[in-house]
Amino acid sequence: MFSKSLVTNLICVGFVVLSFVFDAKPLLIAGLFGLSGALTNQLAVHMLFEKVPFLYGSGVILLRFEAFKEAVKTLMMEQFFTQEQLDAFFANQEKRIDLSPLIEGTDFSPTFDALSQSVMESKFGSMLGMFGGEKAxxxxxEPFSNRLRExxxxLVSSDAFSIQMHEALHRSSLGxxxxxxxxxxxxxRLNELTPVMVKEMVQRLIHEHLGWLxxxxxxxxxxxxxxSSLVL
Structure with missing residues (x-):
């Protein structure tokens, strides 16, 4: 695997070696300064994720584990899942609600049966009995079901119904x-994370970018x- 840190260190060491070969002091100083800067930044990157003995502040990802979890939670709740965003989501869903297919597939036979039973139990029942009773x-x-369906x-496509639905959704605690x-x-989910899991997750995300340091x-x-070699 290509390692930017290793290549940088080797180049700096190469400058040091070449300085002795060609007896060039500028190459020596450039190599030593470059190696010093590369190793210092490499150590700083390492200290973000690992605890280094006698170096205060190292292993900051592990030490700040709870703060990291709380920061992630706060970020998600304040930036991605706000009440305003949920309200906008439900408002968009309201516009897309089309109850016509649901009504089209509804069986209205129970409704007709209930109506038929009510009629037969009323004072008109005996009158209908002369014309075949309930079978009449x-x-x-079918005409009743079609008329009720239409x-x-x-009703559900009217403006009044849309306004009532909008008000009902906003009065509810759905959001x-x-x-x-x-x-x-x-x-x-955050409580299921361990400090090591968080360290590995962050390390994977930013290791490539930190390598450029x-x-x-x-x-x-x-x-x-x-x-400095040219000035001194």
Whole structure:
């Protein structure tokens, strides 16, 4: 695997070696300064993740584990899962709600049966008995279902129904309940993390970028060393 730190250190060591071969003091100073800058930054990167004996503040990721978890939770709840964002989400969902397919697939037979039973138990029941009783109403089953289906479609597509739905959603605690649920899920997952897991996760994310600290530390160290050799 390509290691920017190793390549930088080898280049600096190469400068030192070449300085003895060609008896060039500027190369020696540039190599030593560059190696010093690279190793110093490499140690700083290492100290972020690992505890180094006698070096105060090393292993900061492990030491600040609880603070890190709390920061992650705060970031997610304040930036990604706010009440305003949930309200906007539900508002968008309201616009997309189309109850027509649900109404189209609904079986209205129970509704017709209940109506038919109510009619037969009323004072009109005996009158209908002369025309076949309850069976005489069966011919109305399909027309009744179609008429009721179309009426409901018009109802749910009306502006009045949309306004009432909007007000009902905003009066409900759906947004607050969802917010509490999301916070609980995040907190539970964070509690499952160990300091080592957090260290490895952060290390994977930023190791590549921190590697450039070593490269630039070696580069600027060598540059300072070269300029110093020309001045001194």
């Amino acid at each position: 109403l069966d011919s109305l089953r 009426s409901l479609k018009k 607050e309940d969802t917010l509490a649920m999301v916070e609980g899920i995040i907190e539970k 070593v490269v630039w530390g070696g580069f600027f160290g060598a540059l300072i060393g070269l300029l």
